[in-house]
Amino acid sequence: MLASPVVVANPSVDTMGNLSENSAQIYLVKSSISVMEGLESVNHLNNILSTDIGSLDKGMRIDGLICDSNGRVADIVNCYHMGKSILIVGIDSNTESTRELLTKGVPWDKKLSLLDGNGALEHLKIIGHDPSSLVEMLYPELSKLSENKYSEFENVVFSLGTHNEHEIIDIIVRRDNSDFYDRIERCNHKISKIEDWEFARIAVGYPGSNEVNTKYLPHDIGMINLISLNKGCYPGQEIHARLDSRSKPKKRMVVLSTTDVMEIGKYSLSDGSSVKITSIAVRDGLHLSMGICSVDVSTDATLVNCNSVSKLTLL
Amino acid sequence: MGILGGEGFSLPVVSKVNVVDVNIELTETAKAALSASMSGEEDTHVLLISAQSGGCSGYMYDMAIVEEPDNSDFQKIQFDRIRIFIHNKDSTMLNGIRVDYKDSLMGGGFQIENPNASKSCGCGQSFS
Numbered sequence: 190m191l192a193s194p195v196v197v198a199n200p201s202v203d204t205m206g207n208l209s210e211n212s213a214q215i216y217l218v219k220s221s222i223s224v225m226e227g228l229e230s231v232n233h234l235n236n237i238l239s240t241d242i243g244s245l246d247k248g249m250r251i252d253g254l255i256c257d258s259n260g261r262v263a264d265i266v267n268c269y270h271m272g273k274s275i276l277i278v279g280i281d282s283n284t285e286s287t288r289e290l291l292t293k294g295v296p297w298d299k300k301l302s303l304l305d306g307n308g309a310l311e312h313l314k315i316i317g318h319d320p321s322s323l324v325e326m327l328y329p330e331l332s333k334l335s336e337n338k339y340s341e342f343e344n345v346v347f348s349l350g351t352h353n354e355h356e357i358i359d360i361i362v363r364r365d366n367s368d369f370y371d372r373i374e375r376c377n378h379k380i381s382k383i384e385d386w387e388f389a390r391i392a393v394g395y396p397g398s399n400e401v402n403t404k405y406l407p408h409d410i411g412m413i414n415l416i417s418l419n420k421g422c423y424p425g426q427e428i429h430a431r432l433d434s435r436s437k438p439k440k441r442m443v444v445l446s447t448t449d450v451m452e453i454g455k456y457s458l459s460d461g462s463s464v465k466i467t468s469i470a471v472r473d474g475l476h477l478s479m480g481i482c483s484v485d486v487s488t489d490a491t492l493v494n495c496n497s498v499s500k501l502t503l504l
Numbered sequence: 505m506g507i508l509g510g511e512g513f514s515l516p517v518v519s520k521v522n523v524v525d526v527n528i529e530l531t532e533t534a535k536a537a538l539s540a541s542m543s544g545e546e547d548t549h550v551l552l553i554s555a556q557s558g559g560c561s562g563y564m565y566d567m568a569i570v571e572e573p574d575n576s577d578f579q580k581i582q583f584d585r586i587r588i589f590i591h592n593k594d595s596t597m598l599n600g601i602r603v604d605y606k607d608s609l610m611g612g613g614f615q616i617e618n619p620n621a622s623k624s625c626g627c628g629q630s631f632s
Contacts, residue, residue: 223517224508236558258561258623258632271508288517294557296566297577297591302516309512344507363507424632427560427625 213317215360215378216386220312221264221284222361225275225291227301234268234275237290239407239429241420247272250339250348254407254415255279255287260428261403262410263287265396267359269339269346276346276361278312282398308364313380315358316389321349324358327372334358345369353411355393388470391477394444399453399467400479408438409481438484445478445492456480460487523592526579528553529602530588534614537605538586542569546585552578553603553616555594559630561623563597565616596620 225234235243238253245251247270255264264283269276279287288303295301315323321334324347331342339348346361362369373380381389390397396410407413407429416429432438443464445451455465464482471477530538542549550572558564578589590598602617611627618624621631 224513233557236556236564258625271506274508276508290557290562292517293521294555294563296556297554297593304516305514306508306512308514309510310507341507346507361507363510364512365510422559422564422625422630424558424560424562 211317213315213320213323214381214385214389215323215373216314216316216381216389217383218312218314218386219281219383221277221279221281221287222306222310222312223277223279223288223291224271224304224306225277225301226273226304227299229296229299230275230301231270233291233295233299233301234277235420237294237423238266238268239416239423239425241417242268243420245270245275248338250337250350252350252415254412254425255283255290256407256423256425256429257403258424259403260406260425260432262396262401262405262407262412263290263403265401265412265415267348267350269348269361276306278359278361280398280401283401311362311364313360313362314386314389315360316355316393320356320358323378326376327378343368353394357393357395384470385472387468388472388477391444391468391470391479394442394479396442396479397468400442400481405440405481406432406438408432409440409442411442413438440481441484441486443480443482443486445480447476447478448474450476451478457493458482458486458490459493460490462486462490464492521593522596524595524599526581526590526595526599528581528588528590528598528600530583530586531602531604533607534603534605535583535586537607537614538569542586545569546587548572550580550587550589552589553594553598553601554591555597560625560627561621561630562632564630567614567616 231245239256240253242251250267250269252267254262257263264279264287266277266279292303328342331340334340334347334349336349339346344363344366348359350357394411400410407416418430418433451466451469453466455463457463462483464480466478466480468479538551548571549569552568552570554566555563577592581588597620600619604615606612606615615628618631624631
């Protein structure tokens with residue numbers, strides 16, 4: 190039995206620390222961007238999302254999960270109240286299913302419409318050490334960002350969120366807003382590619398299309414903070430409530446850091462458990478993988494029976 | 505102009521809706537309970553059954569006695585003097601339902617059994 194030196198750790202502890210010491214970078218994110226129009230938009234969304242967004246008002250952003258009736262996560266969405274409409278940003282691969290869900294269940298007497306915003310808007314994220322400073326450098330005129338609110342300045346929407354104790358700044362910008370892109374260039378910054386975002390999101394333990402596909406419960410992918418068990422019914426609520434009251438989560442998300450490439454699939458671990466690798470990314474020779482394993486996995490577990498990763502080194 | 509102003513936004517996303525001729529079943533107890541609830545207003549009021557997003561299982565039922573809506577998108581099903589309206593957009597989801605009424609203190613009231621539902625929540629008000 191071969192044992193390879195691999196870090197298996199909670200994303201909020203080990204691997205994250207290294208990445209967050211890097212200077213903040215701007216990443217282009219492939220997202221699903223929709224705009225819901227109509228007076229009953231908030232109520233309609235509140236019937237669907239796992240978080241209570243009944244209080245969502247102009248200038249606010251609230252995140253939530255869209256789950257199926259088995260409690261599995263179908264999408265993670267950020268909802269921005271823009272006054273007369275709600276801007277909904279979700280995971281790109283779930284665009285079609287989320288839009289169908291949002292439109293199919295509109296009550297017959299409510300005038301709600303959903304527009305495709307991907308042709309007009311682009312989604313970017315800033316991750317790394319002190320992302321707020323980068324925003325301040327780009328837009329010194331902008332006041333300090335706070336959570337659950339967004340700031341709109343010169344047709345750019347900025348909002349602050351945290352995940353696994355990492356600050357993440359979301360930016361929504363019109364594709365034709367040349368001033369925004371000019372500012373980035375003037376400040377000697379550049380927008381990282383989509384492939385780099387994949388690496389960055391694994392580094393901070395943020396689920397992507399391979400984790401948000403109706404296969405995993407919110408607990409499995411570290412999204413339990415986006416469940417409101419006291420809001421009443423939403424799709425999946427019965428399952429989430431039962432998990433909360435009668436059992437404990439069985440799975441958790443982990444990040445593996447290696448110097449050699451991993452493949453998506455199941456790997457055995459030295460503590461007798463296993464890890465299912467769901468996403469992989471590489472940057473500067475460093476390979477990161479996101480996976481789901483038993484909640485009781487040992488923090489010093491190593492991969493076994495895995496010749497191809499024998500060159501791995503501890504980070 | 506604002507971030508949502510200007511060009512580039514598409515026409516509204518429309519979910520494809522299949523319209524079927526709705527058949528429903530109304531039990532005798534449900535008929536009696538509805539007659540009592542409508543209290544002689546059967547000529548002007550109808551029972552409107554609809555479905556919308558929400559509930560534990562994805563979609564939830566809504567039943568209401570309302571003045572007859574002036575809308576040609578409804579299918580009308582008549583049981584003696586009681587008229588039931590179902591909107592075309594809900595026809596696929598609600599075709600074949602059986603409306604019953606249970607007279608009990610716990611969990612009583614109108615209940616819907618839906619042959620199209622792959623799953624229903626514990627309270628019976630939601631389905632998927």
